[in-house]
Amino acid sequence: MRNKMELVQGNLIVNSDSGNLLRELVKAMSECERFYFSVAFINFSGLQLLLDPLKEAERKGIKGKIITSTYLNFTDAKALKKIREFNNVELKVFVTDKELGFHTKAYIFENKDNYKIIIGSSNITQSALKSNIEWNVGIITKENGRFIQDVLKEFDYLWSRSDEADHDFIVRYEDFLKSLKNTQTTHLLIYENKQKYIIPNRMQRQATENLERLRSFGEKKALVIAATGTGKTYMSAFDVKQVKPKRLLFIVHREEILKKAKETFELLLPNEDITIGLLTGNYKQKNVDYVFTTIQTISKCFHEFDKGEFDYLIIDEAHHAASPTYQAVLNYFEPHFTLGMTATPERSDGYNVFDLFDNNVALEVRLHEALEDELVIPFHYFGITDIEGIDLSDVDIDDIAEITKRLKVNERVDFIIEKMNFYGHDGEKRKGLGFCASIEHAQYMASEFNKRGYESVCLHSANSPEIREQYINRLEDDHDQLEFIFSVDIFNEGIDIPSINTVLMLRPTNSPIVFIQQLGRGLRKHAEKNFLTVLDFIGNHNKAFLIALALNGSRYYDKESLKVAMKTGFASIPGCTHIQMDKIAQERILAQIDKENFNSMKYLKEEYFEFKKLNQGRIPYLLMDYVKFDGAPDPVKFIDREKTYLQFVSKVEKNDYINELLQNEAFKGTLKELSSKLPLKRVYEFVIIQYLLNNDEINLEIAKQQILKVVNHVEEDSILHAFECLNQDYYDNVQIKNKPKLVELSNGKLIKTFLLNELLDNEEYRKYIEDVVHYGIFRYEKEFKKEYYGVPHFKLYEQYQMVDAALLSNYRKTHSSFRGSGLLTNGNDYFLFIDLHKEDDIKESINYQDKFIDEHYFQWQTPNSTSQKTDRGKNIIYNNRRGIKLHLFVRKYRKIDGKNEPFIYIGTGDTVHYEGEKPITVKIKLKKPIPSNLFTELTKKV
Structure with missing residues (x-):
């Protein structure tokens, strides 16, 4: 005792x-x-x-x-x-x-x-x-x-x-x-010679399932986007094993990866009675079943094959497929199926790589998903406050010459080396990349490191591929003395150095995209490496908060969620990845986030122009341009500001071409109507419109077939509801007056209106209408996957507006009536929309009546007029017994930076206790406990 x-x-x-x-x-x-x-x-x-x-x-x-x-x-x-x-x-x-x-x-x-x-x-x-x-x-x-x-x-x-x-x-x-x-190495070598049994990882399984689905609906092309080192070649071999084509053509851009790809297929298809060979400058194995070739070779001899020679065509590094060389080959062959694979869809030389594969993206795996699925190694990120002598507070982040001048300080080099030695690295030999502000800065860093006994070189875009390869090989060699390569941006993308164990961020971050690209250079799995060490020297420049955007891993963020992520050390980042900022850096970034208005025109313009710079200085005319880059801005924010993306571009670019397009009111109105649906919470309407872009009419049966290309299951009543929505059955009088009619519902079919037909006949108008539709579907697939969510069509922890509940529950009255009240109903579905803070002032007025008790229970107070004796009151307090579903939507604040915040769907729940009259206070037990990180975000005061 x-x-x-x-x-x-x-x-x-x-x-x-x-x-x-x-x-x-x-x-x-x-x-x-x-x-x-x-x-x-x-x-x-x-x-x-x-x-x-x-x-x-x-x-x-x-x-x-x-x-x-x-x-x-x-x-x-x-x-x-x-x-x-x-x-x-x-x-x-x-x-x-x-x-x-x-x-x-x-x-x-x-x-x-x-x-x-x-x-x-x-x-x-x-x-x-x-x-x-x-x-x-x-x-x-x-x-x-x-x-x-x-x-x-x-x-x-x-x-x-x-x-x-x-x-x-x-x-x-x-x-x-x-x-x-x-001693163990000897045994390992012996073991390696034995036959391996390899099973697909989650990414590979998901990709092959999605490819099979697309083929089952008659699609002939698809694209897979996944980070370097996540196993795309294995994935393609698993799919080929499933499809069993008689003849296959595998095209790569660089010869050095061709033999590895061939070996992967030989490993996974050992007993398939298939011959596999190489077609290159040195090997001429044209008559084998599966031909592995470089684009340089096949482009010279493709006419020697029949057009229908190959059943299955695979394009590795598919972002190159827009080039004339690739196009000549791809336009010649007529395979049953073509698969494109890329880690970098943005590198498409001004062309849209998605269009080349009919906008069928079988899978997209970005950095956070790759970390979650353990497709890449974890990283340990240390945000370190730069030395006091470096002042960047009054420098334009694009003034590279001035930034270079201020960073070239001997004391800073000593500080970097001190921190580098303190935190150490994984493995025996340090193999590091240092990302600098300019070539001059990279040369300076290499020179100063060499003076201090750390063998280093500077590599930049003027160096030949042979020189780059020579130094990369030296860095990877455990017995070579070279420890560091300092560069500007040549390693942001496309260069693969698997054994890198240290990354130094030595320049101010001016883009989440570049940050993620640089970080990604060290995340490839390697036998001698368990984690990557990332040291980021954070100065006092006014864009330091962009680091938080990059690390947060979500394109869709608000000020408060970012601050909570910072305060909790980015707790939601998966696996063993560790993010740690020292106190000064953290406070500096939090202060910047507080000060910044993410919805202001000033901020949106800066985001846009930074993105344009990464788009090789070209105007990003299309929404689909934004899905090419991991860490790109959310273009829906630009739409929210100006009603359509083109109107936003017109405003910031003063572009004659766009201004002329927007002179057509029907075209502008159509873009507005389609853009107002973004981001999609239900994909059916856009899939139907996508079909109508190339067909005059669609019936329920064809619509169902098209929708099932995108999702696992759909209710027929929901398809009918989508038809009715497209027919504007649920618009109020003002909406009907102000919105163009794109389709007509007649005898159970949707028919394109003359207006839409006329717009689609114009090549330029068609391009932008198609872009909105493709973007809507692509983003829906990314966020909602293939899952069936039932009716109402709600995904747990997704963001919604009140009016979405009308659409997603097949409400058959005017949808704009779904607003202005905390409780909305459709039959047995009750929708509770709850503000945790009642006032617009986000620092004050916590709502003590409506609150989380813990992760399992929520307390809610009904509207003031609700009595326990009324039908509505009884439905709420005895909901389970009466077959009433209580759907809970919460938001922390009504507005942030002047913009209405969306609600987060936290699922259904049952009343387990109630008290009081007009209003009734009820205690609701959630069907699914809210995840801890979301609970923290919604309840933590920052």
């Missing part, structure tokens, strides 16, 4: 959206007076995440003792060396043998009046601290209690039995690990 009384507090610590062991350790270290760790394993991936807390403890004079072990030889010698650099930490190693294992995972913190002890399953590795399924129990106990005395006694016993981790010990251990690694 006495022992139970000693435990003042206990809690379970797991790695989840709402927290992880790392966060608990960092907090405990910041509060303690001493600490004692006993963990079986410490590797550098985990230790790097604790370096700053250890440094802070050293600064404050807080001492610690750490015991780890040689059990299973898993502890890194490199991690031991790093711990020894801290003057405040004593380190010992428990040496194990075959008979005796060492499994402890205990973290003890001595506080002023008590002890905090965390005991459980986690070692000091990145996955144990952040993402693994781990159970750890945190206990706070009095300092004189029996439990803590037993723990400390056991720690002292292990300490006495452990060896001091001095220099000699670590050298011996390091040599032993190297000898062990050499």
Whole structure:
């Protein structure tokens, strides 16, 4: 009984959206007076995440003792060396043998009046601290209690039995690990020669399923967009294995990747009775079943094949397919199916790569999705406040000469090297890329690093491909002394250096797109690498907040969600990826976010022109231009500002060509009508319009067939409702008067109006009408996937406006009536639209009646007129019994920066308690608990 009384507090610590062991350790270290760790394993991936807390403890004079072990030889010698650099930490190693294992995972913190002890399953590795399924129990106990005395006694016993981790010990251990690694390599080589059994990852499965769906509806082309290193070649081989074409042509842009692609197919198709060969300058295997060739070779000899020779055509690096060389080949062959694959759809030389593949995107995997699916390695990002001597506050971010001049400071080089050495890197040899402001800056950095003993080179666009390849090979070579390549932008895209383990961001970030491209250079999986170290030196320039946009990973953001993400260390980022900013950098960025109005014309223009610059200076005339880039602005914001995207471009560009187009009121009105639907919450209407772009009429049966190309299932009543919506059945009188009629409903068919036909006959008008339709469908597929959401058609945690509920529940009265009230109904569906803060002032007036009780329960107050005795009152308080579905939509604030905020759908719930009259206060249990990160975002005050 006495022992139970000693435990003042206990809690379970797991790695989840709402927290992880790392966060608990960092907090405990910041509060303690001493600490004692006993963990079986410490590797550098985990230790790097604790370096700053250890440094802070050293600064404050807080001492610690750490015991780890040689059990299973898993502890890194490199991690031991790093711990020894801290003057405040004593380190010992428990040496194990075959008979005796060492499994402890205990973290003890001595506080002023008590002890905090965390005991459980986690070692000091990145996955144990952040993402693994781990159970750890945190206990706070009095300092004189029996439990803590037993723990400390056991720690002292292990300490006495452990060896001091001095220099000699670590050298011996390091040599032993190297000898062990050499022995294992031999075994690995033998194993590699055996037949592998490879199964598709989630991305590959999803892509092949979507490709099969598209083919089943008669589509003959498709595009797959996925980051470098995510397994696109394997995916194509899995699809080919499924389709079993008699003859296949695989075209690549560069010969060096051709043999790898061929080997992948040979590995996955070993028993298919297929011959596979190369068609290049050196190999002429034209008569094999599956021909792997370069565009340079096939473009010279494609006429030697029949047009229908190949059933299946694969274009790797499909962003090149718009070039005349590719077009000559692609226009000649008539395969049953053509697959394009690219990591960089933006590199299409002014052409729209989506059009080349009939706007069929089978899959798009961007950075955050690749991290979530573990298709790339995690990164550890450290945002470091630049030295005081660097002042960029009064410099235009495009004034490269001035920025270069201010960054060329010896003291800054020393600071960069100091931080680089402090945080370290994964693996033995440092292999780094440094991104600079200009060629002059890159040359300066390479020169200064060389002076300080870090062998470096500068590479830029003037260097030949041969020179680039030479230095890349040197950097990748473990035995070469080259440690760094400094560049400006040649590594933003397309260059693959798999073993890169360090990225230095040495210039002000002026674009989330460029930031993501540079970050992505180091994320490819590699046998010698578990994580990428990213050091970002954040100055006081006025666009530092763009870093937060890039790291947040969402194109669709608002000021408050960004601030919460910053405050919580971007908790929603998946896996072992770690984002940490020092206090000054964080406060600086938060202040900038607070000050910035993301909806102002000034901000939107800056976003647009920065994007235009990355579009090689060309005006991005199409909405589809924006989906080419990971990290691009959301063009719907431009539409919201000026009713259509072209009107926004017209306003900021003063462009005669666009102004002339917009003189046609019918064309402008049609663009407005279509653009007002974006972003789509239901795809049916746009799929129907897409069909009508090339056909005069559509019936329900054909509409269903077309819709099923995009989604798994659709209700026939919902298709009919879409027909009625397109026929303007649910518009009010003002809408009918002001909106063009594009289709007519007659005898169960939708028929194109003369107006739409006339517009589509004009090539220029057609291009922009098609663009809005394609963009709407593409974005819907990206955000909603193929899923069927039922009726009402709501996706959990998606954003909605009130009027959307009318459309998505097949409401058959005027839809504009769905506004102005917190409770709207359609039959047995009750829609609760709730503001958590009642006033426009986002700092004040929390709504204490309508609030989250926790992740499972929500308290809501009915409209003032609702009585328990009325039908409506009974439907709310006895909803489950009466078959009433309560749909909850919440938003934190009504307006941010003068713009109405959307609501977030948090699902259905049942009333479990009620009290009061006019209004009734009800407690609703959510069918699905709200995710912790969203709960934090909606409830946390910043």
